[in-house]
Amino acid sequence: MKPDSQNVTDYTNNNTIFMVWSFKDNLEVSAVFNQVCQLLINLNNSVNVRFPASRASCVMGIGHDAWLRLQLPGPLPKELVNFVPVVGGKHTAVSSKGDLHFHIRADNTSICYDMASAISDVLNPVAISTEEIHGFRYWDSRSILGFVDGTENPQGQDREFFGIVGDDDPDYKGGSYLFVQKYIHNLTAWKGLSTEQQEKVIGRSKSNDIEMADDVKPSNSHIALSNVGDELKIVRDNMPFGNMSTNEMGTYFIAYASTFSTVQKMLNNMFIGNPEGNYDSILDFSTAKTGSLYFVPTFNMIDDFSSN
Template sequence: MTASSAELPPESQSVLGPLTRAAVFLVVRVDEGAEQIAKDLLADLPGLQRTVGFRALAGGLTCVAGVGAAAWDRIYGAPRPAELHELPVFSGDRHTSVTTGADLLFHLRADRTDLCFELETLIMDRLRGSVTVVDEVSGFRYFDARDVLGFVDGTENPTGGGAARAVLVDDDGPFDGGSYVVVQKYLHDMAAWNALGTEAQELVIGRRKLSDVELSDEEKPPDSHLALNVITDEDGNELDILRDNMPFGRPAYDEFGTYFIGYAKTPSVIERMLENMFVGAPPGNHDRILDFSTPLTGALFYVPTVDFLEDPPEIPASPPAEPEPPAPDGSSLGIGSLRRSSRP
């Protein structure tokens, strides 16, 4: 017997897709009045991905779309995903994070740059004149999954069922099967970083540079990147996120960076990591990597399911406004008749 569509679980976007050789991170703001254009593009996005990907089936093309809090209210209305909000700013004694006003994220991945390029072109053909581009970064896989600092990135990513449990919302609510994603663009001071010896760099990161082996608890400084990014619950269980960070850069312009992207079933895990990094745990014990890495952007998005994108629920019409009572002198001011719903 074939299950009806109502009995099937919602289809998640390709959040759990494998690491690829190339990626594009496109972040935009939706211009006032262009909400329906953005909504229509999001509904057609799975089809556009299939259109490009079918031309090179071995290329592994995927595209994950995320929607920011303000854009969600304008495009989809209520209810909003429970934990969708603007990314807080984390400010410590020496370093402060950045929050960028952003509405939509498109995370394109493939083993070929041309596939990302083609799909991004189709997306922008639909959105051009209706959005303002906040940031566009083309990332690449660097040797054996290393960042430009020379260390392997993403070693502790969960796999299999553990990845799904860490990343996909499973509260049996209307947003089941979705995910939250945080992005940040960092530039590195490579001159200062390379002035450190290898052992000093390993103390900043918390791992051996060549072998990728984690330092022992005795060797690992409390302000190392690894020490401050391990988050546990009240029972001491480690809480995972899924990273798909990519290096980027333009050596001719002395630009060397890492684009951080982290998926999680709750953004609170990533926010605790950022608080530890910038404020410190305890406060003042900031992440040493920030002495060499400067954040330029930061935003939080919710990643709806494919089902939601292709067939979003209709926003219920606002009830008619109650008429204003007559003025004390018996005349009507007519204010009630001038009220309009704030929704598009």
């Protein structure tokens, strides 16, 4: 990770809190945003000193409309837009509102809780928390569906190359595009499939996470459509979550990328299909309930924002 970049390239931690906040209408929010920027720097510095073994961090992303409302520097990052729904013949990647997104992670749940609480105390007067997901590491990095999630993630220095903006947008070098979706799984239908049928939906073996050969893997499997080439990768930090009382079992999909166009191509493949109509069969069991795009500025940018 570049020294000035937020912690977008770290590997999956054990506990995560994802929070989406939307500013209230007709309120002055700049002063509170400045406080949030100061707090973000403080929180990251503090956990690094107090709990260095916990791999704790808090990453903040800023949405398109919030960028304009806060009068942050222009021109905007090249690919920062309001996410437009991807409408396929059967399934849709919906678009949802979000001004600020926080990705809080640590080995210790208490650290996540305290950081989320501190952020909420500052934002509550001017914003509404529209989403809060508590993710957890499920066995050996499996999703609730029972398959290992993130095997195709770039490793080592490739994480920086694919996850962080480079020289193509020099004003925002070191930043990152952040795209998130909350998926809810129909576990009743999923568990009604045999293991062999589930493996054909994913494109991998369930027990030992081995990808099917190309001549065996279905063209509408998740692996076949969500991977758009070795030269186009993203840094995923997906986390499962579950609530037994509401029967909301799902995956919070989170992608950091040097360009949003990579994520867009993946979504087009999954929802529209490649070729069109050959959509990702996992969508018959997993429904996207949210979808929003943010830009993750560098710490230098955040420090500048905090003093404006």
